Amino acid sequence: MVWVRCVVVPMMCVAMLAGCSLPRGAALQSEILSEQSSETPSFQVVEVTRARVAQLAQWPVTGWAGHYHWFGRDRAPDSAVILTGDMLDMSVWESQENSLLAGMGSKMTALPRMTVSESGTVFLPYVGDVEVRGLTEGAARNRLQSRLEEIAPAVQVQLAVTPGRNNAVDLVGGVASPGRYPLDSRATTILSVIAEGGGIDPGLRNPVVRLHRDGRGHDILAADLLRSPARNVRVRGGDQITIVEDDRSFNVLGAAGIQQVVPFERETLSAMEALSVMGGLQASRADPKGVLVLRDYEAKDLRPGGAGPDMQQVVFTLDLTSADGLFAARQFRINPGDTVLATESPVSGARTILGLLGTVVGVTGTVDNL
Numbered sequence: 001m002v003w004v005r006c007v008v009v010p011m012m013c014v015a016m017l018a019g020c021s022l023p024r025g026a027a028l029q030s031e032i033l034s035e036q037s038s039e040t041p042s043f044q045v046v047e048v049t050r051a052r053v054a055q056l057a058q059w060p061v062t063g064w065a066g067h068y069h070w071f072g073r074d075r076a077p078d079s080a081v082i083l084t085g086d087m088l089d090m091s092v093w094e095s096q097e098n099s100l101l102a103g104m105g106s107k108m109t110a111l112p113r114m115t116v117s118e119s120g121t122v123f124l125p126y127v128g129d130v131e132v133r134g135l136t137e138g139a140a141r142n143r144l145q146s147r148l149e150e151i152a153p154a155v156q157v158q159l160a161v162t163p164g165r166n167n168a169v170d171l172v173g174g175v176a177s178p179g180r181y182p183l184d185s186r187a188t189t190i191l192s193v194i195a196e197g198g199g200i201d202p203g204l205r206n207p208v209v210r211l212h213r214d215g216r217g218h219d220i221l222a223a224d225l226l227r228s229p230a231r232n233v234r235v236r237g238g239d240q241i242t243i244v245e246d247d248r249s250f251n252v253l254g255a256a257g258i259q260q261v262v263p264f265e266r267e268t269l270s271a272m273e274a275l276s277v278m279g280g281l282q283a284s285r286a287d288p289k290g291v292l293v294l295r296d297y298e299a300k301d302l303r304p305g306g307a308g309p310d311m312q313q314v315v316f317t318l319d320l321t322s323a324d325g326l327f328a329a330r331q332f333r334i335n336p337g338d339t340v341l342a343t344e345s346p347v348s349g350a351r352t353i354l355g356l357l358g359t360v361v362g363v364t365g366t367v368d369n370l
Helices: 002-018 029-037 050-056 137-148 190-196 222-227 271-277 323-331 346-369
Strands: 044-047 087-093 108-110 121-124 128-131 156-162 168-173 179-182 207-213 216-221 240-245 249-254 261-263 286-296 313-318 339-344
Touching: 029 286, 029 313, 029 339, 044 050, 050 323, 087 137, 121 137, 128 137, 137 156, 168 190, 190 207, 190 222, 190 240, 207 222, 216 222, 271 286, 271 323, 271 339, 313 323
Parallel strands: 044 313, 168 240, 249 339
Antiparallel strands: 087 108, 087 156, 121 128, 168 179, 207 216, 207 240, 249 261, 286 313, 286 339
């Protein structure tokens, strides 16, 4: 009877275990992709290989524009130019008697403060409007003096320029001291302005520097801006600068080292880099042939024929057991909003069954010994 229990009981256990669903931490790849074989699948399955990765890189980008828009550094004279809204304080010196501008017994006249008009001019008594916008302070002084010499040959002009709204930048947020900062040089760079505002807030995770100019936005990771001097562009009057956190992220599920929302730590992220960020795969559970990337496209992104997705929901499959799959994973990019799913290996379920079976057999043997 003992041998009957030793054979029959385990067989009954196997039958019972086969007839029920064992608890798992992740789905099997075959379970997720089974719908693909139906007549009307609701998603597209795309295998990521080295032969296809270049083509896949041309597909529409999801979750963001695909790259940060920035510009290269440009050179400029180390002097400020006069802009609309700047204020000019001008003093006129004359050596002649009976001056048109100077008062009785005085050789100097301080003219009322002048504001550069929308047309770029200031008004001078006895002269009229004089164009000064776009000139440096020295060039504007020479032009004003030459115009006054038409009525007073021995005149000399002293000029001081106070930057107005259009010759200052707004440091909106993400720094210790937000505010408006006048530009004292045409070569003032964005890092100089940020430093003047107290530097980037250390509490920001993966900060992005955002510059608004002429109705357009320009973005760059702060780490890239600090790393590359060529990207430290000069600012212009009217620019608005703010530093924000990079809000791009992707989801991690299944038999991975972590299961959570993972922020992007760099401008672009490959599937291989994403696997490293998410703590790799769980060696005892994960199926290295079944790493899936789930992505949603918009209807306008559909481009049947290989130039784009055939369906709005796409599952990209990666096989990390081959050199081809590993190299493809190094080049295939993860988009913000993607879900990276590490499916569970079928072997893990078999191990669970064998473990439970061993426990049952052990208990049976104990009963027999009684």
